[in-house]
Amino acid sequence: MISPLEVFRTYIKEKGLRNTPERETIIREIFSVHDHFDVDELFLRMRDQKSKIAKASIYRAIPLLIESGLIKEAFFEDGHLHYEPIYGHSRHCHLRCICCGKVVEFVEEEMDNIVDRLAKEYHFNILDHRLDFTGYCAECNNKMNDQDNVDTKELL
Amino acid sequence: MISPLEVFRTYIKEKGLRNTPERETIIREIFSVHDHFDVDELFLRMRDQKSKIAKASIYRAIPLLIESGLIKEAFFEDGHLHYEPIYGHSRHCHLRCICCGKVVEFVEEEMDNIVDRLAKEYHFNILDHRLDFTGYCAECNNKMNDQDNVDTKELL
DNA sequence: ATTGTTATTGTAAATTAATTGCAATAAGAA
């Protein structure tokens, strides 16, 4: 499988841009963890590894990483955007606990059928979708119910 | 059916807060259109109607409107959050054209089944979900393909 | 290899969305 770096180099060449060690460091850092991130977090992770890349360079790289298909916007939370790697990742959805912030990722097979059906029905060329669920995870739900003296064991 | 205003008044009373004409004006404006909005747009719409409500008051009202179940965050775009009325609206998903910005709303019946299945599988108390599709609408898709001299009539 | 063009970088300043401090006002209970 082509590495994220190679994908990016190809994209850069196609666009007539220039590749830089800074951008490659950013990509390496993102794909060394394979998980959601935000700009500040990524900046700090890279600084921990002696990288002196400016935050502005991360902000400037992100549209290119999206355009080249390496990452995408995941969600807006805590006043800023969060991203996630998508290259080499199967399309997944999120289940997020609004109490503790825990995120469960899963692949929903049914989505392909829905996409096909919608594309036909609404004459759309559907390229992407975002499916996120929010609620309370079992732990938080139980914690709350213990406090409220409500019995909701049926959840577990 | 109970009006959005009544729902809000009940919520305010429950919480021991105070209702104000400003908040009622905001709610009336939102539910006079029944469509997505952002703070700035809402502010301008209200100013057009001689209302002198400060933008800060809109920002301060929004968490209450969400808490009371009248509206919810719809999506983050163009650098800021967009909201949509949900009270009196059936749960719907979005199909958004990334070219012209057109938004098609639809109700996806299958979602209830998916929610039930996920709740069991992951032991989550799922309260809400967000399902958005992005791509090109038929018109934009054809426009692009005309330019590219590519035949994709199969979409229509 | 060397050179020349110009995209990219780091820094700092600017911009924009959203929040907050504060004094004046007004909602709603007494």
Add this chain to the structure above:
DNA sequence: TTCTTATTGCAATTAATTTACAATAACAAT
């Protein structure tokens, strides 16, 4: 009508993101 204090408008603040600019460095052409 009075009192308490939540809410308002305004202005200042905070935080995320973008941008101006001079220095640097990619990379195509020599």
